[in-house]
Amino acid sequence: EIVMTQSPATLSVSPGERATLSCRASQSVSSNLAWYQHKPGQAPRLLIYGASIRATGIPARFSGSGSGTEFTLTISSLQSEDFAVYYCQQYNNWPPATFGQGTKVEIQ
Amino acid sequence: EVQLVESGGGLVQPGRSLRLSCAASGFSFDNYAMNWVRQAPGKALEWVSGISWNSGNIDYADSVKGRFTVSRDNAKNSLYLQMNSLRTEDTALYYCAKDSSTTVTWIDYWGQGTLVTVSS
Numbered sequence: 001e002i003v004m005t006q007s008p009a010t011l012s013v014s015p016g017e018r019a020t021l022s023c024r025a026s027q028s029v030s031s032n033l034a035w036y037q038h039k040p041g042q043a044p045r046l047l048i049y050g051a052s053i054r055a056t057g058i059p060a061r062f063s064g065s066g067s068g069t070e071f072t073l074t075i076s077s078l079q080s081e082d083f084a085v086y087y088c089q090q091y092n093n094w095p096p097a098t099f100g101q102g103t104k105v106e107i108q
Numbered sequence: 109e110v111q112l113v114e115s116g117g118g119l120v121q122p123g124r125s126l127r128l129s130c131a132a133s134g135f136s137f138d139n140y141a142m143n144w145v146r147q148a149p150g151k152a153l154e155w156v157s158g159i160s161w162n163s164g165n166i167d168y169a170d171s172v173k174g175r176f177t178v179s180r181d182n183a184k185n186s187l188y189l190q191m192n193s194l195r196t197e198d199t200a201l202y203y204c205a206k207d208s209s210t211t212v213t214w215i216d217y218w219g220q221g222t223l224v225t226v227s228s
Contacts, residue, residue: 001170034214036153043203043218044153055216087153091213095167097143099153 002026002093006086006100012108013078021103023071023088031067032092038102039084047086048073075105083107110134110217112204117222120194128222130187130204138162138182141207143215144189146200146224156202157189158212165211172198194226 003026013019023033035048046055048064051071061076075082088100116128128144144156157168157178166178177190187204201221208216 032213036215038153043220044215045218046214046216049208049214049216089153089155089214094158094212095155096169097155097158097212099145099155101152 001096002029002090002098004088004090004098004100006088006103008103009101010104010106012106014108015080016077017108019075019078019082019105021073021075021086021105023066023073023100025069025071025090027093028068029090029092032090033064033066033071034089034091035062035064035073036087036089037082037084038087044087078105110206112206112217112219114202114204114219114222117202117224119225119227121228122194122196122226124194125190125192126194126224128189128191128202128204128224130219132185132187132204132206135206137180137185139210141165141209141211141213142180142187143205143207143212144178144187145203145205145215145218146198147203147221148197148200151200154200158207159187160212161210167212191224194224196226198224199226200224 031051033051036044038044052064085102111133143158175193203221204219205215206217
């Protein structure tokens with residue numbers, strides 16, 4: 001089973017600042033990686049797939065990069081609605097399609 | 109508009125069974141794989157099971173293998189999860205999730221979830 005490790009667990013950021021979230025895979029997943037945003041009481045939302053492709057309707061301030069085992073989600077200028085938990089998920093080797101443990105982005 | 113509506117959750121004793129359902133609308137259900145993903149209280153998302161568009165490819169997380177069975181009825185645009193021999197650690201919010209392809213890849217739409225509580 002591929003293990004996905006996200007860092008940091010919590011990221012404290014001020015509105016307007018840049019946030020950089022990391023996701024590491026225990027073995028190569030090529031570019032078969034997705035990022036999701038999850039707010040309390042809501043369904044998760046797809047942000048990025050294919051490591052760097054923004055999903056439909058996702059603002060340009062969200063960008064993904066990386067391949068193999070190292071991936072990054074960058075939010076260029078945090079808006080109030082961006083404070084949430086972010087998960088990466090690999091779908092290169094399934095089962096299982098493993099998720100990371102999440103990074104909580106909170107207001108500093 | 110894609111809609112996924114889960115039902116069937118509730119309070120159940122350890123060792124008992126429960127069947128979750130997901131009613132899908134707003135897309136061609138029989139063209140896409142579907143998934144169940146859960147989130148235990150205070151924990152991360154955990155992929156539980158996936159089923160391809162024609163039920164030809166099915167699999168499970170090790171934590172539920174042999175106890176849970178996923179199925180779909182394309183004529184009814186519905187996804188199911190039969191959960192047997194439930195354990196306290198199965199307590200979670202269970203999400204029905206649409207895949208972006210005919211087999212398991214990334215999830216592009218999620219339901220709101222149905223809560224399963226396993227407790228005596």
